[in-house]
Structure formats: structure tokens, C-alpha cells
Amino acid sequence: MLQGKKIVLGITGSIAAYKSCLIIRELVKRGAEVQVVITPAGKEFITPITLSALTQKPVVSEFFSQRDGTWNSHVKLGLWADAMLIAPCTASTLGKMAHGVADNMLITTYLSMKAPVFVAPAMDLDMYAHPTTQQNMETLKSFGNHIIEPQSGFLASGLEGKGRMEDPEKIVSYLDNYFSATPSNAASSGATHTAELSGKKILITAGPTYEKIDPVRFIGNYSSGKMGYALAEECANRGAEVVLVSGPVSLTTSHPRIKVVSVESCQQMYAAATESFPSCQAAILCAAVADFRPAVVAEQKIKRVGQTMDIHLVPNPDIAAQLGKMKKPDQVLVGFALETNDEQQNAQHKLEKKNLDFIVLNSLRNAGTCFQSDQNQVSIISRDGKRDYDRKPKNAVASDIVDELCNRIH
Numbered sequence: 487m488l489q490g491k492k493i494v495l496g497i498t499g500s501i502a503a504y505k506s507c508l509i510i511r512e513l514v515k516r517g518a519e520v521q522v523v524i525t526p527a528g529k530e531f532i533t534p535i536t537l538s539a540l541t542q543k544p545v546v547s548e549f550f551s552q553r554d555g556t557w558n559s560h561v562k563l564g565l566w567a568d569a570m571l572i573a574p575c576t577a578s579t580l581g582k583m584a585h586g587v588a589d590n591m592l593i594t595t596y597l598s599m600k601a602p603v604f605v606a607p608a609m610d611l612d613m614y615a616h617p618t619t620q621q622n623m624e625t626l627k628s629f630g631n632h633i634i635e636p637q638s639g640f641l642a643s644g645l646e647g648k649g650r651m652e653d654p655e656k657i658v659s660y661l662d663n664y665f666s667a668t669p670s671n672a673a674s675s676g677a678t679h680t681a682e683l684s685g686k687k688i689l690i691t692a693g694p695t696y697e698k699i700d701p702v703r704f705i706g707n708y709s710s711g712k713m714g715y716a717l718a719e720e721c722a723n724r725g726a727e728v729v730l731v732s733g734p735v736s737l738t739t740s741h742p743r744i745k746v747v748s749v750e751s752c753q754q755m756y757a758a759a760t761e762s763f764p765s766c767q768a769a770i771l772c773a774a775v776a777d778f779r780p781a782v783v784a785e786q787k788i789k790r791v792g793q794t795m796d797i798h799l800v801p802n803p804d805i806a807a808q809l810g811k812m813k814k815p816d817q818v819l820v821g822f823a824l825e826t827n828d829e830q831q832n833a834q835h836k837l838e839k840k841n842l843d844f845i846v847l848n849s850l851r852n853a854g855t856c857f858q859s860d861q862n863q864v865s866i867i868s869r870d871g872k873r874d875y876d877r878k879p880k881n882a883v884a885s886d887i888v889d890e891l892c893n894r895i896h
């Protein structure tokens with residue numbers, strides 16, 4: 487989707503500036519035309535000669551090229567570009583962008599930009615976490631700019647890995663996804679699905695839940711999140727805004743239309759899902775949620791005493807059943823059933839009990855599918871009947887499920 491796109495790449499004075507070469511290489515590989523605009527500090531980290539060799543274009547840096555009256559037009563660049571990407575973007579440039587401090591060519595180009603702007607921050611954690619930086623990023627978001635950051639780990643304070651510039655390939659994929667999901671590209675791409683879910687908001691749950699026993703132990707399961715993340719990508723690629731409520735997994739997504747809400751326990755997933763569902767047109771509940779949790783979470787690590795140990799469990803809320811109660815006539819609710827025996831009967835029971843529109847059945851009897859595998863084999867069961875599908879990669883399974891969803895969503 488980047489074929490033929492004109493990208494202004496802004497480079498600022500960060501040690502991550504060397505990675506802009508990898509960004510250029512990836513953009514050019516995907517067919518984009520790149521014009522670099524670099525700040526004076528950026529040139530301390532990487533030379534314009536390297537950049538112009540990679541882009542096959544002179545690098546723009548100063549307002550005036552020579553002392554002969556010729557000057558670089560930031561206005562022309564603003565009209566030329568299909569997108570502006572600022573990567574790496576320092577705290578200083580973030581601040582100038584948020585407040586319109588137009589003291590270099592990059593900021594004047596930003597202020598004249600007619601195309602969408604993407605920003606990949608790069609700084610140390612202290613600078614990143616400072617309220618000024620956080621506020622500047624919020625300001626830029628409120629202007630409609632896209633901030634591209636690595637997703638943080640689920641167990642971290644929320645700041646793990648933050649400040650570090652996202653990987654060049656993921657940054658370029660973010661832009662690629664953006665253009666893929668933009669309706670104006672649908673016709674030229676020939677894609678059949680693009681923008682089918684444009685204007686729709688979809689809630690997806692994914693991954694396992696962890697139910698704490700003590701500070702070091704939990705009750706969990708083998709879900710990797712692959713099936714749920716594939717569904718999220720599929721919906722987002724068809725133009726939907728996705729709220730992905732994810733249990734603890736090692737997966738990340740950089741799709742611009744997917745907002746990840748990281749949770750750990752069933753109760754946290756329940757709170758996030760019930761809050762989001764009323765503003766969504768559909769929900770797909772793919773998470774493997776623990777039905778029970780320890781009644782008491784020990785404050786200290788439990789010591790080995792005696793020969794046996796009992797953990798008293800209490801029921802967790804059923805997220806699917808609750809959303810089934812909240813469901814309005816124009817909302818579509820999709821569940822999963824992971825079974826080991828009496829598959830169809832159990833799935834049909836869940837379809838009714840949870841008031842689902844259809845349920846996706848997968849069985850652990852099909853070796854090499856379900857948990858952790860890259861493949862799955864499913865049946866879709868609704869009140870209209872049952873359809874069996876072949877074993878496929880999870881992204882192809884996600885496409886089948888979203889096809890079924892699209893038949894029902896209005």
C-alpha cells in the first residue's frame with residue numbers, strides 16, 4: 487500500500503537517527519518516494535550525504551540553500567506529501583510541534599503539512615515519563631497526529647520499553663496499514679475487503695487470564711493470544727476501530743486502528759470489556775478466561791508446609807454472558823468454545839446460555855491446533871446451522887470468522 491506514496495521523513499537529533507536509514511530502505515523497498523527533512527541537531531548524528539544516497543534526493547535542512555536568494559519551500563513539501571513521518575522524534579521536537587515553535591525547516595514543514603503526520607518518539611525514559619512530554623504527546627494526538635510507540639509489557643508499570651523508538655520495520659508497517667485501511671486506497675489496491683468495516687468499532691478479547699494465588703504464582707492457561715490478535719488485525723485491516731482487551735501475552739501490534747488494553751485477571755478483563763461494549767457494534771470473545779479464582783490472594787509467598795495444600799476457588803464473572811445480557815438488537819456478539827469432548831453439544835449450549843449470535847468451535851482433539859499453534863480448525867455454529875472449515879493459518883481462520891461477522895453487522 488506504500489507503492490507510489492510520497493513520504494516526508496523528518497529526522498531529529500537522537501542517537502536513533504541512524505535507524506532512519508533502515509526506515510528509508512524499507513519505505514523505498516515498498517515503493518515509496520522519500521524526501522528527508524533534517525534538523526540541525528539531526529545532522530550531528532547522521533550525514534545528509536548518506537541520506538541523499540539512500541533517497542536519491544537532496545536532503546532539506548536549511549530555509550535557504552545558498553546565499554543566492556533561493557530557498558526551500560516548506561509549503562510545497564506540505565502539498566507534495568501523502569504522509570509525514572518524524573522518526574526519530576526528540577522531546578524537543580515534540581514540544582516545538584505541540585506549541586508551534588517554527589525555528590527550523592522540519593517544524594515549518596510540519597505546520598504546513600496537509601497530509602497525516604506520524605511521530606515515532608525517541609528519548610530516555612525520564613524524559614519520556616516527564617509530564618511535559620506526556621502532555622505534549624496528548625496535544626499532538628488531539629491534533630490528529632499518530633504517535634507510534636512500542637507496546638509495553640503487561641506486567642510492567644506501563645512504562646517498560648517506553649521512550650525507545652519503535653523498530654523501523656514496525657514503523658513502516660504502521661504507515662502501510664494506515665494506507666491499506668484508508669478507503670481511498672481500496673479502489674486502486676483491488677482489495678475486496680478493504681474498508682468493509684469502516685466506521686465500525688469492535689471489541690475483541692484475547693489471550694489467557696492470570697488469577698493470582700500469591701505474589702509469585704497464578705492459575706492460568708496455555709493461550710498465546712495468536713487467534714485473538716489475528717482477529718484484531720483482520721477487523722482493523724477491513725477498516726474497523728478495534729479495542730483489543732488482551733490478557734498477558736508476548737504479542738504486540740502496531741496497527742493504527744487497534745487500541746490494546748492490557749489486563750491480567752478475569753475481573754480486569756470484565757471491567758474493560760463491559761466498559762467498551764456499549765460503544766461497539768460487535769464483540770468477538772476469543773480470550774481463554776479462568777472460570778474460577780482463588781478466594782484469597784496471599785500477601786506473602788506461600789511456604790511449603792505439610793504434604794498437601796488446598797486452594798479455595800470462587801467463580802469469576804462470565805464476561806460473555808454479561809455482554810449477552812447487555813446486547814442491543816443492533817449489536818453482534820461472537821463467542822468461542824474450546825472443547826475436549828461432546829464438542830457440538832457443548833458449543834450449542836454456550837451459544838444459548840451466553841446469548842451469542844454465533845460461536846466458533848475449536849477442539850483440542852485436533853492436534854496442532856487451538857493453543858499456541860499458528861493453525862486452527864474451526865466450525866461456526868449459529869441458530870441457522872453449522873459450517874465446518876479446513877485447518878488453516880490463524881489469519882485465514884480470522885478472515886472466515888470476520889466474513890461471517892460482516893454478514894450480520896449493519
Ligand code: PMT
Nearest residue numbers: 709710711712713774775804805806821822823824857858
Ligand atoms: O490464544 P491462542 O493460543 O491462539 O489459542 C486460541 C484459543 C484456543 C484460546 C481460542 O481459539 C479459543 O478457543 N478461545 C476460547 C477459549 C475458552 O475459554 O473457551 P470456553 O469454552 O471456556 O469459553 C466460552 C466463551 O466464553 C469464550 O468466548 C470465552 O472467551 C468466554 N468466557 C469464558 C469464561 C468467562 N469467565 N468469561 C468469558 O467471557
